[in-house]
Amino acid sequence: MKRAFSEPKIYTGGADAKSWSKLPKKEQRDALAKDWYVYYSFRDPSTGKLKRQPNIKAGANRYGTKRQRYAHLRTIQRNLTFLLEAGFSPYADNTELEGELFDKRKGAPDKGAIQSIEKQGQQRETIGPKDGDIPIGVTEALEMALSIKKRTLRESSFIKFRSRAKRFGEWVAQRFGSGLNIALLDKRTVMEYLNEVLQRTSARNRNNARADLSSLFQTLEDNEIIAKNVVKGIPQLRTQPKRNKTYSPNLLAEVENLIKENDPLLLLFVRFVSYCFLRPIEVCRLRVRDIDVTDKKLYLRTKTKLDKTKIIPDILLEELPDISRMDPEHFLFTPEGIGGAWDTSEENKRGYFTKRFKVVKEELGLGMEYGLYSFRHTYITQLYRKLAKDHPSFVAKSKLLPITGHSTMDALEKYLRDIDAELPDDYSHLFEK
Template sequence: MLLEAGFSPYADNTELEGELFSKKEGVPDKGTIAPIEKERPQRVTIGTKEGDAPMGVTEALEMALSIKKRTLRESTYIKFRSRANRFGEWAVQRFGKGHNVALLDKRTVMEYLNEVLQRTSARNRNNARADLSSLFQTLEDNDIIARNVVKGIPQLRTQPKRNKTYAPDLLAKVEGHMGKNDPLLLLFVRFVSYCFLRPIEVCRLRVRDIDVRDKKLYLRTKTKLDKTKIIPDILLGELPDISAMDPEHFLFTPEGIGGVWDTSEENKRGYFTNRFKRVKEELGLGKEYGLYSFRHTYITQLYRKLAKDNPSFVAKSKLLPITGHSTMDALEKYLRDIDAELPDDYSHLFER
């Protein structure tokens, strides 16, 4: 015990410490204790392992794309890869193939985006910025670069392109023309009009996704893996008998209902878009009309009929599960964008 050896909490014990601790083997005398060296942190080189060369732009983008391919839909990945490759080609031309990706800064990416803006449009520039930011974030998450420099680049304001809603007379004319000259295209449009699907969602449908008995439709959307919607009787009455068809066949193909169609979703959507373009050319319609116009038109009709007999919020609440919007805010923004919600006649307010 230290107290038995003569230690006192109220006195100077320096001499006693020297006697006791110097006698213990392996314990240095007071005043000769060596300072403990702190462990020095190892130097980390972003984008390399010890002994490795820095990762080049091409190699880094290929790595990031291989990761993104596992998480994106095919249609999304195709555009994503195209934008990444265009940036990669630009960077190689500018700096050389082996240029360290970690040396790309905000100013360099801004220079590339400004070139995209000059060649195309603000919308394409913003899309390129978004995809590059996602790629650079993947590189940051995998310790290839120190930080995502694209995050600090702002988006540009754009004027969104909107498909125009059909007036009643024009709607009847267009649908009548398709019914007479292209019944398959009209049925495609019915899925857009009555189930409020996007054209690319119609292209994804397989025979097995249509449950005629239970009046259900199962689809993959851009926000959810699987989604269930009802098939209204008005559409069921126009469907052909699909009970004997191969469940794995696509519902819509260029040749008709039910068949093999081995191409990308983007190509499928483009095919029906071009098929409708021929209808527009024959009827003299401008580029403001498209397949999305049918979706806008029928949602507008539905909302205005519901709003006649219900307060606005009730009408929207009934409309929400029909259109498939994720939130009420999203539905309200959509209705504003397509001018579905118009005021009653206000002429009486001008009376003196």
């Protein structure tokens, strides 16, 4: 009788595994860049001919060395050989085989090997490459996801997003080879990468990397490139956020006087942060057309909303130069002065003014806890404490809410707590006996 199956063999990327140590490094790298798998044929009952069955990888290509991959696939090969000799058939129900033959002889596969091999074939039909197809590599898949995300993210957000995706792709290529199929990445592998990010940087960076990767993998799942977003199940780590410190009254006067004497453009930039309570990057987004001097309004894109309207207080209008004849499409703040073209990213613009302010910090010996954002904290604190002198706390916060631009009272109260704006009255009398 003709044999029902061919002997399971291991494909090692076109290289001879037995003479691996003698191969040139380039051939080794090229081989590891390809998928390794166990393959075999089984006689099709309908035709009586041997038919190539789905390749069995079982996560072998997660390993980055020949030794690890080959050892993993050898185990699969041994298990499959045992099962085939015991009567396993990819065309039949193997339930009875599991109950009768497992663990009855030395060298039997672990319980569940039949289901594992069958599942591998099923997955290959849904998320893996079919015979003759080119697998979707990690780099290619990430680029595909990035091209989609680029249309939904702001420029400043996409730059960081793309950078984190690129670093992850480079890590995967270095660890498992550039040709690793994206469908083979699992939760454990992503966790290993995030743990390395944590050790190298901080919990905050690790959480940011996790969030961006989860968004990318969700895009791949939505477009049926992968079956499941494995990053979604990875929890965030608790972090201790770092915030810019509020200036004391004396320090504030010293900082502003130094800026006034040496950098009038930076002073006006600071005034927008201080009087309109804008974030530095929001000031960088302002164009001439966004400033309505007649109606005393400014229009901006914020962190949470596409468009927002805020009033321009008279104290700021008095310091604003005449912009009526400037090109409406020009940016309000540029390195050369007010109103001009500035073709660079928002991140670079914010970084430019941060560096200008760094000169002031260095002269005064201020640490990294003080920044442009500190002016926003300081002036909101001043405004709240003045309002709280004449009004109950809730009324003061209600008046402050539309000025700061926070979306809810809860958000404002949390912000005030974070910057220590709300302090109790002197409680010395409580210690008196």
